[in-house]
Amino acid sequence: MKKSVLALTAAATLTTGFAGEAYAESYRVKAGDTLWSIANNHSTTVDQVKAWNNLSSNIIYPNQDLEISEGSRKAAVNHTNTYEIKAGDTLWSISQKFGVSVSDLKAWNGLSSDLIYAGRSLNINGSGSAQAQVKASTHVVQKTSNPAPASQEKPAAAVKEVSVTATAYTAYCTGCSGVTATGVDLRSNPNQKVIAVDPNVIPLGSEVYVEGYGHAIAADTGGAIKGNRIDVFIPTKDQAFDWGVKEVKVQILN
Structure with missing residues (x-):
């Protein structure tokens, strides 16, 4: 997700794709529909809907008929x-x-x-x-002088441990979407423990234990998060400022 000075500068996109045999049906576009909402409701992707209908952009219009194919995904579940x-x-x-x-x-x-x-x-x-x-992750961030207390759970045996410089970010900086590089909606889930990483150092999707922060998931990236740097997600700006800049150890647990 995109971050400001507090959150550092980053950009994230999430794309998915699925190819296979399918069965066509027609859908009439309603006011308020988007390609994303139509694709999601029919268990397919925006790219597939555009391909089936020879669309060169994401613009659609009310009462427009779109060809939709959904058989392949529903059939795949049975296998x-x-x-x-x-x-x-x-x-x-x-x-x-x-x-x-x-x-x-x-x-x-x-x-x-x-x-x-x-x-x-x-x-x-x-x-x-x-x-x-x-x-x-269900850790709740308390509004105290220490905005992200370390989990009291003993972390599992680490696959790897790295020392990093850790800053903090929120989901509400100017220009931020609030959605991480892997699709976690931080505005809807403000108590999630998420960190932004350089995937070359800490793979996306890794479960981690961050010193002073606790168990988290490496679910985001950032344009300024390169090498041994991370951003820890914290719900509010005041708490993120309280975090500041720290040198911490990160245990990669899987």
């Missing part, structure tokens, strides 16, 4: 029960791949947030036990 999460995956991208909704994925896996971790298994069609196979 597998679980999916192993990979670095960079989000619930939204997985839902698009398998033709299901984010809310269903959360319900089937007992998730209370949108955070997922690389290497974990995700139930993608509701079969079997609806247990929480993927952990979500």
Whole structure:
């Protein structure tokens, strides 16, 4: 996501794609529709809708008829029960791949947030036990002089440990979308523990333990986050300023 001086400068985009045999149907555009909302409601992608309708832009008009294909995603769900999460995956991208909704994925896996971790298994069609196979970060940031207290949990054995310079950012800086590079909506989920990283140092999707911050997910990037630097997400500007600039250790847990 884009960040100002406080948040540093960054830009993030999330794209997904899925190709396969499908079955066409027609959809009439309504006032307020966007290609994204139509694609999401029909378990496909914006690029696919544009390709099926020979669209060169994202502009659509009320009462315009669009060809929609959704059979491939719905059929794909029937061939597998679980999916192993990979670095960079989000619930939204997985839902698009398998033709299901984010809310269903959360319900089937007992998730209370949108955070997922690389290497974990995700139930993608509701079969079997609806247990929480993927952990979500549920730490609550307290409004104190220490805005992001370290988790009292003992971190799991680290795969790798790196020393970094850590700054802080919020979801409401000028020009910020509030959505991370991997699709986490920080405005809707202000208590998520998320850090922005250089993927060459800490892979996106990694579960981490940040000294002084706690367990988090590497779910964002930033134009100024290069090498051994991270940005920790903190809900409010005052708390982010209180964090300042710190030298901390990051344990990469998967």
